[in-house]
Amino acid sequence: MILTQCAVCAAPLGLSLGKKCGRCSTRYCGPECQVQHWKEGGHDQLCKPMKKAGGAEQYNANKKYTEAVTVAAEACAEDTKGQTCYICTQAVHWKTKEGLVRGCSCRGTAGFAHVSCLAEEAKVLMDEAEENNLGYDAMTERWRRRYKCSLCEQDYHGVVACALGWACWKTYVGRPETAELRSFAMKLLGLGLCAAKHYADALSVQEAHLSLLRRIGAPEDSILGMQTNLSSTYGQLGRDEEALSMKRDVYSGHLKLYGAQNRHTFIPANNYATSLISLERFEEAKVLLRKTMPVARRVLGEGCEATLIIRLNYAKAFYRDTGATHDDLREAVTTLEELETTARRVLGGSYPTTVTIEASLQDARAALRAREAPEVLQTADDLAAHFDSL
Template identity: 50%
Template sequence: MILTTCAACAAPLALDAPRCVRCKVRYCDSTCQHDHWRRGHKQMCKKIHRGGNAEQYHADKKYKEAVAAAVEKCAADTKGQTCYICTQALHWKTKEGLVRGCACRGTSGFAHVSCLAEQAKILVAEGEENNLGLKAKEARWERWHTCSLCEQRYHGVVLCALGWACWKTYVEREKTDCHRFHAMAILGSGLRAAFTLGSPQKEKEKFSKEALRVFEAQLSELQTLHKKAKVELQLNTMMNIAACYADLRWHEKSLSMKREMYYKAEAFNYPFEGRLQIAINLANSLIVLGHHAEAKSFLRQTIDMAIGVLGPTAKLNHVRVLTLRAILGNVCFRSAASREDVAEAERIIADVLKNERRVLGPAHPETLSTQRDLEKVRAVLRA
């Protein structure tokens, strides 16, 4: 359920809200439904029905818009390249251009969103048909959000386009279907990734509110339709909601939820990778609200714990540990009381940047963010 607001008045909808008999467009009450019919739905109803009804029609439309945005954003980088899947510059059917939104560099990693989506769809279907084990199915599902070449997550508008591709693929499945449920998470993450650092605040709020509606709908379905679901799924969804709160600058609300999630993750033996992501989100909220001393202590403990669990090389190669170290350098800089404090921040951030360039590539958003932090720190040292 991604269409969570009334088509006529945009009011939030209940799970049992009335809908158009033919095309399944949803309304808060019969008054809104009759009003929308008079204002033009009469002319669109058959078209929406032929397109697979409201959810499918909406997903297909948003997918095309997201692909166009991704191709335009990647145009300068993809000029003169070909898709590593179909080997063509233009997609044979959709005529769409190429994208690249992972950690690949050089001449690798260029593809059409349609090819990436079809590849993921086929792999997941094979896993279902052959009744593979859980780990094998999870590895195939990762193709919806992770590059098969560099093994790093897609980011930005490319992840947004893949989010809509994933959702439109599974939207018509039963609400209790696990792929449909996880497709909502891919879509929500893609919507959050659609804006970048420096985007206008209105654009950030637009995508964050859309993502928040998706995650809230996912949590609602989890609580009503998947009552036996693992705590892990609930924490994943809550983590995404808290991240949306932070995007919308509802920082106190976000911090409160992140603290609760971190304690729950420890209590329920949540997977370690997920605990690191919760720690990243919690540390960011502490810094935004000015709790620098607490953030610094928390980050040092978490980094030491991560190195103890993952090994010494995690400090140099593990993406989430690098992110934690970058945040530590940032908080050391923000709370600096002397030149020595600033110099420590510079050492941490410079080392993180060197390793992020190697692991993620120089054009990755996290690498660019760390580079901007380093420039700020060095400007203060020069002054």
């Protein structure tokens, strides 16, 4: 997580409250905690290294990045055995000695790289874009290299996404609070922490980011985007009512800004439906998704990950509903079978969305079998009764 709490008592400070060390900017709720940290918490030993690294926030980002790279390389060790980085062509990074990762949809011998190489390549591209004052489209395309594989064009996921999030944050944390790239980096860090299922840490980052955007008067679409990510994290932490309320507001906000036919509205609509399903408000979810699905399929295409997820949730709204009919369950199974084939072809078998679809397909089939089983048992009972009467 980023430093939003007192280093001694963990009192919440957000991004602007409290007191800072004059040398390294370590944050405290007040002078008492600062004195205690110097005398008893080891700050007298850490202050100089923190200052040398660029301050407490930069020191923390560097440390968290190194830890995240180690976790990612260890998680990918079996998959990357005997391979080399497609950027530097080495198996072990010459400087950091880190191992390889692959957290995208590349298959075969493609897509293996060091997190450091991916991060450095993305940094160079953005530095060039800034130096040459490239336009918005060029900057956006280059920024995608921070989270999207340049070979398969799919987002990085899991612990690899988390490591890349920390790589991005440590690169831009030193910029002013109003700097656009710093804000983008904070957003990417929150998403990376979620990808690695560090939801409590992600929540801290996202709440701080939302507070920052409001304080600096960010555009409405930026605030809505941050609320979208934050509401999903609320859901992951089981705070379903808070998630539903925020997702409903975000969906309404996108409808006002873009309209129902715009691609920017599809994800908020799906997120809202996800919360409705979690709270077993299945009919509301179905109505919403019936409006969203056809437009998403036409605008985004059948193979787009967002389209797959929207259709996945539509199937969930049927098979999780205890009042679903036999035909409803059959439709859910048929839909998920189609989605599984498409996801395997487009995203690969190990991609998280593919894995989720496969798990949902198993759940839907189980629900269908459970619905059919009583009919079979009733038939058997009827047969037994018939023979007993003979």
